[in-house]
Each structure stands twice: as C-alpha cells, then as structure tokens.
Amino acid sequence: MPQDPPVSKRILVTDDLAPRGIEVFRHAPGFAVDVRNRLTLEELLACIGQYDALVIRSATKVTAEVLQAGKRLKVIGRAGVGVDNIDIEAATARGIVVMNAPSGNTVTTAEHTIALLLSLAKNVPQATMSLKQGRWEKSRFMNVELFNKILGIIGLGRIGSEVARRAKALAMRVIAYDPFISREAATPLGVELVELEEVFRRSDFLTVHVPLGPDTRNMVDGKAIAMMKRGVRIINCARGGIVDEQALYEGLRSGQVGGAALDVFVKEAAADSPLIGLENFICTPHLGGATEEAQENVAVAIAEQVTDFLERGVVRNAVNAPSIDPELLARIGPYLPLAEKLGRLCSQLSEGRMQEIRIAYQGEVASANTAPLTAAVVKGVLDPILSGSVNVVNALPFAKQRGATVVESKTSEEGDYASLITVTIGTDKAPALVAGTLFQKSQPRVVRIGEFSLEAIPDGYLLVFSNMDVPGVIGRIGTLLGKNQVNIAGMQLGRTRPGGRAVSVVNVDSPIPPPVLEEIRRMPDIVFAKLVQV
Numbered sequence: 001m002p003q004d005p006p007v008s009k010r011i012l013v014t015d016d017l018a019p020r021g022i023e024v025f026r027h028a029p030g031f032a033v034d035v036r037n038r039l040t041l042e043e044l045l046a047c048i049g050q051y052d053a054l055v056i057r058s059a060t061k062v063t064a065e066v067l068q069a070g071k072r073l074k075v076i077g078r079a080g081v082g083v084d085n086i087d088i089e090a091a092t093a094r095g096i097v098v099m100n101a102p103s104g105n106t107v108t109t110a111e112h113t114i115a116l117l118l119s120l121a122k123n124v125p126q127a128t129m130s131l132k133q134g135r136w137e138k139s140r141f142m143n144v145e146l147f148n149k150i151l152g153i154i155g156l157g158r159i160g161s162e163v164a165r166r167a168k169a170l171a172m173r174v175i176a177y178d179p180f181i182s183r184e185a186a187t188p189l190g191v192e193l194v195e196l197e198e199v200f201r202r203s204d205f206l207t208v209h210v211p212l213g214p215d216t217r218n219m220v221d222g223k224a225i226a227m228m229k230r231g232v233r234i235i236n237c238a239r240g241g242i243v244d245e246q247a248l249y250e251g252l253r254s255g256q257v258g259g260a261a262l263d264v265f266v267k268e269a270a271a272d273s274p275l276i277g278l279e280n281f282i283c284t285p286h287l288g289g290a291t292e293e294a295q296e297n298v299a300v301a302i303a304e305q306v307t308d309f310l311e312r313g314v315v316r317n318a319v320n321a322p323s324i325d326p327e328l329l330a331r332i333g334p335y336l337p338l339a340e341k342l343g344r345l346c347s348q349l350s351e352g353r354m355q356e357i358r359i360a361y362q363g364e365v366a367s368a369n370t371a372p373l374t375a376a377v378v379k380g381v382l383d384p385i386l387s388g389s390v391n392v393v394n395a396l397p398f399a400k401q402r403g404a405t406v407v408e409s410k411t412s413e414e415g416d417y418a419s420l421i422t423v424t425i426g427t428d429k430a431p432a433l434v435a436g437t438l439f440q441k442s443q444p445r446v447v448r449i450g451e452f453s454l455e456a457i458p459d460g461y462l463l464v465f466s467n468m469d470v471p472g473v474i475g476r477i478g479t480l481l482g483k484n485q486v487n488i489a490g491m492q493l494g495r496t497r498p499g500g501r502a503v504s505v506v507n508v509d510s511p512i513p514p515p516v517l518e519e520i521r522r523m524p525d526i527v528f529a530k531l532v533q534v
Helices: 019-026 041-050 063-070 088-093 106-122 126-134 158-169 182-189 196-202 222-227 245-254 292-312 326-332 335-349 370-384 395-401 472-484 516-520
Strands: 009-013 031-035 053-057 076-077 097-100 149-155 171-176 191-193 204-209 233-235 257-260 280-284 355-365 405-411 419-427 432-437 443-450 451-454 461-468 488-495 501-508 526-533
Touching: 009 019, 009 041, 009 257, 019 031, 019 292, 041 063, 063 088, 076 292, 076 395, 097 405, 106 158, 106 204, 106 233, 106 257, 106 280, 106 292, 106 355, 126 196, 149 158, 149 196, 158 171, 158 182, 171 196, 182 191, 182 222, 182 488, 191 233, 222 245, 245 257, 326 370, 335 355, 335 370, 335 419, 335 432, 335 443, 335 461, 335 526, 355 370, 370 395, 370 405, 395 405, 451 501, 461 472, 461 516, 472 488, 472 501, 472 516, 516 526
Parallel strands: 009 031, 009 053, 053 076, 076 097, 149 171, 149 204, 171 191, 204 233, 233 257, 257 280, 355 405
Antiparallel strands: 355 419, 419 432, 432 443, 443 451, 451 488, 461 501, 461 526, 488 501
16 A cells, blocks of 8 residues: 655645645645644744745734744745735745735736725715615715726736726726836736826826835825825725825815725724724725635645745745746756856855856847846855855845845847856956856856856866966876875866966866865966865
C-alpha cells in the first residue's frame, strides 16, 4: 500500500477560507495545512514558528512581531486584494514574499460599485425604508439619470476598468486618473485620462479603486471635495481611509456632496460612525467581494499561488517582489541562474566600497520583463557580502540600505550574441564588469571580464587571475595547484593582444588553500588573482 509523502511544507490558515482553497493544499504532495481561525495575537505568536506559509484574509494582523516569530515563514498569502493588515516593509526585510489575489473578486467588486452608483442616483435604500415604514413619499425622493453624466474613476486597474466598462454600458461619460496607465490602454475602454484635479472638478459621480497607502490615504479630503461640483456623489468600495470620513461628513451636511456610498470604513464595524445617521449617506458592511463565487475564486487563486511558490519558486501577484508567471518563466527561466552567477562573480571581483550596480540587457532578453532578472543579479551581488541572508525579495531594499543605486538599461540591438547580460559594479576605486549569455539557450557562459573576451563556465570554484601574456605563467600555476592536490576541471583564457595583459578563469574542484593563493599572487607577471565561488 503506497505511503503518503513525508510532510515538507506546513501551511497555516487563520481566517475563513473557502473550502476549495483548503483542498488545494490538502491535495499537494508533502503539504500539511492547519486551519485555526480567529487566533489571538498571543496564540499566533506561539505557533507561527512551525509554518512555511501563512494564508489570511482581512482579520489577521501580520505585524513585525509576528514576522519575527515566523522563523520558517517564506510566503504570506492574502486571499483578496488589500494588504494593509500586513507589515510589508518588515516582511521584505526578512525575505518573505507577500502575495495577494487581485483578480478573484474583480467582477463582484465592480458590480457592487455599480449597485451603489445606481442606489445613490435613484435613492433606492432611502425610498425602500420609507415605504416599509408605511409612507408614500414619491416627491421626496426625486432622483437623477446616469445618462450622459460624468463618472470620475481614480485608479484604472482591474476593478476600475471593469467599472468603466459597465458605466459606458449605462451611457455615462467616463474620465479617470491613473499615473500608471497609458492613454493607449485607456482608449479601448472609451475612457479619457486626465489629471487628478480635473477628475475632482468635472465628476458628477466619483469612485475610487486604488490601494490604501501613504500616497492614497485621505486622497479624497476636504480640499478635494471643495474642488468638486456641488451635489457630487462619492463611492468607495476600495479601502477605508482613501476617503477622509470627517471631510465627507461635513460635505454631506453642507450639501457640497449630494450623496455618498461606502462599502469600506477606516474602522470596521462602523456602526458608531456619524455618517450612518445622515439621510444622504448609504452603506454596506464590506460586501464588495462577498459573493460565493468571489470567495471561491480568491481562495483557490491564493492557494495555487502559495503552492506554486513553495514547490517551484514561481512568484505570482507578489506585492514586494517581481512576479514570474508561467509564461514569463518560460521566457526568462534559463537566464535566472546566469543573472545570479554574474552578480556573484562581479561582486567578488570588485574592489572598494560599492556605489552602483548597473545591469544592461541586450538582444532578445531585453524584450522580456527583466525585473526578476535584475532582482537575481542584485541577490548575487549581495550574497557574498551578506552571507546568505539575502533573496530576491529583499535584495533591492538591501542594496538601497547599503547606499548602492541599481540602474537597468535595455537595447534590442543584437551584438555578438543573441542575448547578453552585462553587470557593472561601480565603487570608490574602480568599476568591475562581467558579461554573460546562454549557449544553446540553456548553458550559462561568462563571455567578458573587464576588457577581456572569453568563454568560461561559471560553476563552483573559479580561480580568476590576470597576468602579463608571457610564456610559463599558466604552467607554473598548474604545477603549483597539482602539487597541492587542487584538481583543474577546465580553463579559459582571454587576452587583448599577444604580449599584453591576459585574464584566465580556471575551474577547480575544491577551494584553493589561502597560502597557495598567496603564492600565486607573488608569482612574476601576475597582476591579480582571486578565488571566487559562483
């Protein structure tokens, strides 16, 4: 009778997750999942150290203290969009990937936005309540048409785009502010891209669809409301805190805001909010993603993403690391080991205080999303310095902390190779440069070190030395290594001209003892010699 594979990955789920999401973990070989909803902070701190992954919704607060206790944590999955209940900075510093499921509740949140939009325009909740209380107040609830009205959308991402499509079907005119969307992307939606202040000034209805962060907190404040048309109607189905609730209250009281609909609040539950008592205010208790379909979608999506990451290292929908979906992985996957090896090699060849890391992509590789490759290069650069505490999640922040800028450039023009990655480390002494490519689309090769061209295999221990190109140097080094039981596995030589300077890369099967390396450095005609490990 076959035995179950031993448990190698442990998953903790602390908020209500749809059963289909749990089943994804249970069917993954070598995975064990524990569902422990509504843990107190003390209970979470006591158990989190046992787990490789944590899956949450909005209830669990993942603080720096929790992350510190999660010694094995590699990934946090948020079954939904918002990640403001996770300390992203602390997770990044510890090299923990934070993923969300941004598309699972896209449709239902867009539908809910349109439901509130229509309810605001037609006074549906107020009229319903009045009629249920035995009153027939037809003239009191005069409403407005949506036809030809201007809907202003702040944030034209997945949800904002779906709202725009539905609003256009209602024959509304749609304008939007989103600094990360091109006009070419907005045109097929029939949306006019404008600046933020213009959205405030022109909109009859305003809806927000952006994450909550330092740049978006209280984005719709008293100053913004003062710019708007008198009687504007405001909707927020994104995150509590994007709309300044006190400013909204004052605008509703004064009539500057004709009506407002919130699905989200700064403090949830919001039963004691002064907004609740206003007749021109309608609300729902964070129902934007509360459909059975949406909950299943986000649960399955985040479970599959976490499983893929733990099994294969595939990063999708990460908020603090470059994402690599299967299509991108197929294109750049073979270049990832090359990128990291080039970073490691260049780092060990450099001298002085690091100031800048330059990565240049040339040829076919330049047409891909190179963000994961850049993260791999920087990880490789920092690995020899930080002794294994760096990964693709925290590499770029670590570089910034050390005062090193990371500069990326691309050119589609091919040179001697179909694709080429060049890494240059600028220091307070002299720059170090290495370049590499793939042979037969899978075999990493170093094809340049400084000014020298060669074709070296970046694998294991490498003796890299430069010398004057005179007879006998390589023979003396080979004899010395053999005398000290260091086996040579391969060797490549590059030189600028006969009799000039040369560089050699010698693959060795074991580390070269420090006294032997010093003896090489003291040899006549040796310019420098280093032992590196890639």
